[in-house]
Amino acid sequence: MAGSLQDQLLNIGVADKKKSKKAKHDKRQDATKSRQARKSGVKATPKEIQQQLDKARQDKQQKDLALNQQRNSERAEKALVADVRQIIVTQAVEIPKEAEVxxxxxxxxxxxxxxxxxxxxxxxxxGQLAIAIIDDGYRLIPDKMAEKIESRLANMVIRIQSESVSEEDDPYADYQIPDDLMW
Known part of the structure; x- marks a missing residue:
């Protein structure tokens, strides 16, 4: 019977590889820490080593938690963008190929x-239609859908607001400007 007890347990299926690797890894870390402590001239007690291990575990848990929160926020952002894209694609007003204006x-x-x-x-x-930005292109959507999209992602909608200049300040208020004026 050659091999360690751990190898024998793995072969008969009593233990699994994951736990075996973790045990070997922990054992190597403990040995490394004790070697480093000997080199520095400070004798580390098992209690100090355990405190260091606990601190390292807590730090790792905090990092993992922050990483998970970041991943969740990225997933939520992607889902929101996908939802907005779906609204734009389904509600887009078709622009005919022969549109010339x-x-x-x-x-x-x-x-x-x-x-x-x-x-x-x-x-x-x-203001009955708005312009939606999708895939580096533009689509026309109804204003109600634009409001819905704007409440979720404001940077994906361009709403044209008719700017009314107050009549008191407007020196050209007496002149009529046709609505269909083309520049």
């Missing part, structure tokens, strides 16, 4: 252009 809007401090139909342009200016 260029609608200009601001995104990330840059002016972007989206080709829409005349009716869609009017709905955008009235």
């Amino acid at each position: 260029a609608y200009h809007f601001e995104h990330d401090k840059k002016v972007k252009k989206l080709y829409v139909t005349d009716e869609q342009q009017k709905q955008l200016t009235r």
Whole structure:
């Protein structure tokens, strides 16, 4: 019968490999700590070693807990983005291929252009439609869906708010500007 008792127990199936590896690992760590203590000239008592081990375990548990919280928050963020993507894809208003009206809007401090139909342009200016950002592209969605998405992830929606200038300060208030004016 060659081999250690531990190997024999593993062979007959009484013990499992995980526990065996953990026991060997703990034994090596204890031996290393005692060697280091001897080198430094300080004799470590078993009580001190146990305190160090307990502290190391507590530190590891705290790190694991923080890592788990981070992973959970990342999962929640991914789920939220997936949910918003699903809303955008299912509720998107189709822009026909023959849309010729260029609608200009601001995104990330840059002016972007989206080709829409005349009716869609009017709905955008009235605030009935909003622009959703998805996969580096843009889709039109109803304003109610935009509110829902904005409450979850505000950076995925561009809502056009009609800016009304107060009539007292507006020097051009007497002049009529047509709604369908194209620049």
